[in-house]
Structures are given as structure tokens and as C-alpha cells.
Amino acid sequence: MKELDIEAIRDNLGIVTDFVNEQLESTGCSMKVQMQIELAVEEVFVNIASYAYNPDTGPATVRVEVKPDGSAVMITFIDHGIPYDPLAKADPDVTISAEDRQIGGLGIFLVKKNMDDIRYEYVNGSNILTIEKNL
Amino acid sequence: MNINQTNEGTKLTLAIEGRIDTKTAPELEAVIRESLTGIESLVIDLAETVYISSAGLRTLLIAQKQMNTQGEMTVTNVNSDLMEIFSVTGFSDILTII
Numbered sequence: 368m369k370e371l372d373i374e375a376i377r378d379n380l381g382i383v384t385d386f387v388n389e390q391l392e393s394t395g396c397s398m399k400v401q402m403q404i405e406l407a408v409e410e411v412f413v414n415i416a417s418y419a420y421n422p423d424t425g426p427a428t429v430r431v432e433v434k435p436d437g438s439a440v441m442i443t444f445i446d447h448g449i450p451y452d453p454l455a456k457a458d459p460d461v462t463i464s465a466e467d468r469q470i471g472g473l474g475i476f477l478v479k480k481n482m483d484d485i486r487y488e489y490v491n492g493s494n495i496l497t498i499e500k501n502l
Numbered sequence: 503m504n505i506n507q508t509n510e511g512t513k514l515t516l517a518i519e520g521r522i523d524t525k526t527a528p529e530l531e532a533v534i535r536e537s538l539t540g541i542e543s544l545v546i547d548l549a550e551t552v553y554i555s556s557a558g559l560r561t562l563l564i565a566q567k568q569m570n571t572q573g574e575m576t577v578t579n580v581n582s583d584l585m586e587i588f589s590v591t592g593f594s595d596i597l598t599i600i
Contacts, residue, residue: 377524377525380523380524380525381525399583402552402553402583405553406553406555406587409523409524409555410555410556413524413557460592461590461591461592462592462595463592464596465563465566465567465570465596466567466570468563468596473556473559473560473591474555474556476590476591477555477556477587477590477591480590480591
């Protein structure tokens with residue numbers, strides 16, 4: 368298990384994705400799976416950077432854990448901002464026309480679609496979001 | 503990300519190379535906002551695009567909404583990974599992908 372403590376700002380996204388990709392290297396996962404994980408990491412981290420401490424900034428922890436048998440990777444994001452359960456939000460309607468579409472709102476939906484499991488809890492003042500992908 | 507612009511009268515092609523993500527999408531959005539005056543046909547060429555996140559989808563939606571008012575927009579050379587993202591988000595119905 369590896370952890371990265373970092374200020375939750377958009378400019379740090381590259382450091383976070385590099386950190387996660389480094390941990391994935393040893394798993395030999397496919398390029399496609401790596402891209403799906405990178406996408407989920409971007410969406411979650413940018414959400415934290417945009418909303419958790421708004422209008423201030425604050426810290427986040429990113430933890431990457433590969434199952435001992437190499438069958439899955441779990442990535443946990445911890446922040447101490449306002450309580451926010453991204454899973455409580457209804458999925459966007461993906462069947463409506465461009466004119467009626469809201470700009471935005473697809474981030475967490477993409478996480479759900481690209482990961483195999485996603486869990487949220489609020490414990491002792493911390494938002495803890497774990498995303499899991501089978502390898 | 504690199505954006506290669508080819509202007510042929512009222513037709514504009516934007517060939518996007520690299521990643522359309524949180525960091526790069528604002529640059530694409532700026533090009534779209536600045537370059538569409540008088541354009542009736544916008545072609546977004548994704549042959550060299552390797553990654554798109556919701557920030558990129560948002561930008562394509564802005565372009566599509568704008569072109570709906572002044573002409574047409576087509577998206578070309580979409581690889582299978584990107585197509586999957588367009589499919590799950592319903593963008594495959596919103597965009598004209600050829």
C-alpha cells in the first residue's frame with residue numbers, strides 16, 4: 368500500500384495520476400484498464416479540488432492498494448472538507464438532446480461506469496471514497 | 503495537447519493531439535469560442551486523441567450547442583476507447599460521429 372498526501376488543487380492532478388500509474392506498473396494491467404483508472408482518478412480528485420474546501424484549499428490523501436493476488440486495485444481518496452457523498456447524486460439522463468443537456472455533471476457518472484465498485488463513508492470529519500477496479 | 507487548425511472558408515477542422523482533460527480542456531474551449539465566427543461546418547478530428555475526461559466532454563458539448571445555431575459539427579476518427587466513453591454518456595447520440 369502506498370499513500371500520497373497532497374494539497375487538493377487542480378494543478379496537482381498530474382502528480383496524483385503519475386503516482387497512481389506508478390503503482391499500477393507492477394500489475395501489468397492493460398492500457399485500457401489504466402486509462403479507465405486514470406479517468407476515474409481525474410474525476411474524483413478534480414471534484415475534491417473543486418468542492419471539498421471551496422473557496423479555500425486543503426489536503427487530500429490518495430491511497431493505492433493492489434490486492435495480494437493482483438486481481439484488483441483499490442484507490443482511496445480522503446479529504447476533510449464538507450461532507451459530500453457523490454453516490455447520493457442521481458445519475459444524469461444520458462438520453463436527452465444536446466440542447467437540453469446540462470454542461471457538466473458527468474464526472475462521477477464516468478467513475479461509476481468505469482470502475483467495478485465505489486464506496487463512500489464519512490468518518491470522523493473525513494470524506495472517504497474508495498474506487499475499485501478488477502485487473 | 504496540440505490543436506491543429508485547418509481553415510477552408512466556412513469549414514474549420516480542429517485536429518486534437520494528446521489528451522483532453524481538466525488541464526487542457528480550457529485551451530480547447532478558448533479556441534472554440536474564438537474560432538467559430540462564420541463557420542458553418544466544424545470537424546473535430548480525434549485521430550490523435552488518446553484520452554478524454556468529463557472536462558473534454560463538456561467542451562465538445564459547448565461546441566455542439568454553438569454549431570447547432572450556425573451549422574453542423576462532425577467528429578471523426580474516434581478510437582474504440584473514446585467511443586466507449588461517448589456511448590456510456592450518451593454523447594454518441596448527441597454528436598455526429600463519422
